[in-house]
Amino acid sequence: MDRRTMYSSAADRPAIEINKVLRNTYMLLALTVAFSAVTATFSTMLNIGFVGYFAMIIGALISLFIVNKKADSASGLIWVFVFTGLLGGALGPILNVYLNAGAGHIVMQALAATAVVFFALSGYALVTKKDFSFLGGFLTVGLVVVIVGMLANLFLQIPAMSMAISALVVFIMSGLILFDTSRIVNGGETNYIRATCSLYLNIWQLFVHMLALLGMSED
Numbered sequence: 001m002d003r004r005t006m007y008s009s010a011a012d013r014p015a016i017e018i019n020k021v022l023r024n025t026y027m028l029l030a031l032t033v034a035f036s037a038v039t040a041t042f043s044t045m046l047n048i049g050f051v052g053y054f055a056m057i058i059g060a061l062i063s064l065f066i067v068n069k070k071a072d073s074a075s076g077l078i079w080v081f082v083f084t085g086l087l088g089g090a091l092g093p094i095l096n097v098y099l100n101a102g103a104g105h106i107v108m109q110a111l112a113a114t115a116v117v118f119f120a121l122s123g124y125a126l127v128t129k130k131d132f133s134f135l136g137g138f139l140t141v142g143l144v145v146v147i148v149g150m151l152a153n154l155f156l157q158i159p160a161m162s163m164a165i166s167a168l169v170v171f172i173m174s175g176l177i178l179f180d181t182s183r184i185v186n187g188g189e190t191n192y193i194r195a196t197c198s199l200y201l202n203i204w205q206l207f208v209h210m211l212a213l214l215g216m217s218e219d
Contacts, residue, residue, distance in 0.1 A: 024192035036088025043092025053093040060086040071193040110211035125181035132182035166209040173206040
C-alpha cells in the first residue's frame with residue numbers, strides 16, 4: 001500500500017464512522033417512535049389519567065439518566081425503549097383530552113405538522129452539512145426562559161402566556177433538531193443511543209406543544 005492510499009483510508013474513516021452513527025440513529029429513532037405510538041395507544045385506551053401521566057414522566061426522567069450511564073453498552077438499547085415507551089404512554093392522557101372533546105382532527109394536524117418540521121429541518125442539516133453549533137447558547141437561554149415562564153404560569157394561569165410559551169418551545173425544538181442533527185453530521189455526537197434520545201425528545205416536545213398551539217388557536 002502506497003502512502004497516498006494510506007492517507008485516503010485515514011481520511012475516509014471519520015466519514016464512515018459518521019455515516020454509521022447516522023444510519024443507526026435514524027433506524028433506532030424510527031423504532032422508538034413506532035414503539036411509543038403503541039404505548040400511547042394503549043395508554044389512551046386504558047384512560048390512565050393525569051396521575052399516570054406524572055408517574056410515567058418521572059419514570060422517563062429516571063430512565064433517561066440510566067440511558068446516559070448505559071449508552072456505551074448493549075443494555076443501553078433496552079433503556080432507550082423504556083424511556084421512549086414511558087414518554088409515549090404519557091401522551092395518553094393528553095390525547096384523551098382532545099379525543100373526548102371531539103378534536104381528533106387537531107391531533108392529526110399536530111402529528112402531520114411535527115413530521116413536516118422534523119423531516120424538513122433534519123433533512124436540511126443532513127444535505128447542507130452546515131455546523132449549527134453556534135445555536136447552542138441561544139437555545140440554552142431559550143430553555144431557561146421557557147422553564148421560568150412555565151413555573152410562573154402555574155400561578156398566573158394566563159392563556160395568552162401559555163400560547164406564547166408553546167410557540168417558543170416549538171421554535172426552540174426546531175432549533176434543537178438542526179443543532180442535534182448537525183452534531184451527528186459533523187462528528188460532535190458519536191453515540192447513536194444518546195443521539196436518538198436527543199432527537200426523540202425534540203420530536204416529543206414539538207408534538208406536545210404543536211398540539212397545544214393548534215388547540216388554543218381553535219378555541
